[in-house]
Structures are given as C-alpha cells and as structure tokens.
Amino acid sequence: DADVTQTPRNRITKTGKRIMLECSQTKGHDRMYWYRQDPGLGLRLIYYSFDVKDINKGEISDGYSVSRQAQAKFSLSLESAIPNQTALYFCATSDGTGREQYFGPGTRLTVT
C-alpha cells in the first residue's frame, strides 16, 4: 500500500463551489505539506504543518485553507473555487529532519 495517499485523484468542479482534498500517510511523519503544480512553474508550497497544532502558510496560501485532523491526515480546502486554481496538487510528508519529502500521487483539480 502507498505510504502517502490522496483523495480524490481527479476532480472537476464549478466556480464558487467548496472543495476539499484529503491526504493520509502511514509513514508516521509529523511534517506534512501541500504543493500546487502549474505547467512551467514547478511545485509551489501552499501550506505546511509540523504537527497537529501547527499550521503555517507557504508561498501561495491565498484562497486556500487547511486542517490537520490527526498526525496522519492533512486536508486542503478551497472555500470558493475559481478557474485559476485548476492545477495538480501534491501532498508530501517528512520526518523531523526534513531532509527528504515523500509525495503522494497527486490530485488533478479542474475548476470550470
């Protein structure tokens, strides 16, 4: 079984809808991250969390919110989706050293 899972894997939604992307991990890591990938821009950090009580904004947090429900679960929400949030979203985890991040398979989100 995969160490980092993301649901859904693909989602099409309409402008203005609220949507939640979920991430779960079985690696026992404290640190979790959400990234967004746009063509030609690489991956950019949205939010990160060092533990259940710690949430931090990344480079591009506007329009997003997160929830760390448990050590193993980190959800990303779009309160009111807009077309320019169409992208590939990745969740990642790391241990306390942060030397390496383990990525989930990605969620392809399309906002029409």
Add this chain to the structure above:
Amino acid sequence: AQKVTQAQTEISVVEKEDVTLDCVYETRDTTYYLFWYKQPPSGELVFLIRRNSFDEQNEISGRYSWNFQKSTSSFNFTITASQVVDSAVYFCALSVNPVSSGSARQLTFGSGTQLTVLP
C-alpha cells in the same frame, strides 16, 4: 531566498543518445540538500537522488549520473543511452537549513525540463 533554475524547458533526443539536464541553484546557506525528481506522464513524482552540500562526489546509478559542482552552483543530471521510458518532466529542487532560513525545510523547485526521447 532560495532559487532553482532549469533553463532548458524542453529537450528532445533520439533513443540511445546521451542527454544532460542542467540545474543551477542559489542560496546563501552553507548547509543544503539538492534533489532530482522525475515526473512521468502519469503525473506522480519519483525521487531520483538527494545530495547534501558537503558531498561533492559525483554519483552514478545505472544509466543515470549526477555532477555536483559547488563552485558553479550546479547539480546537473545526465542520462546515458536514453530510452523512450525516460521521457518525463524532470525537476531539480533545493532544501535549506530551516534555522538559518527562518522557515520550514520546504523544497524550492525549478520549473522543470520536459525530456522527450524519440524512438
């Protein structure tokens, strides 16, 4: 601030040719990690290698090799005898010491190089 530049947006080669993907990074930290990831058409990110800033030894893994040169802030990736299955987007990334950077050890990615290997 950290920055990773992959100047080659797209590269196309014919199978069995060697190809080098360039990566130039910027950081003021003396302790950092460099990574290469592969993203095949299916979309997942595949970890290829991590190198810390104190280890400038080049590394070879099968048809893959990496050349790390601190003097030029480069961490280039060469595929020898390329194959069609090597077609993917390749990302170079940088991670710095969170204490000195004042932030988490998140990865700073380059914009990626799309490699197409033609049969």
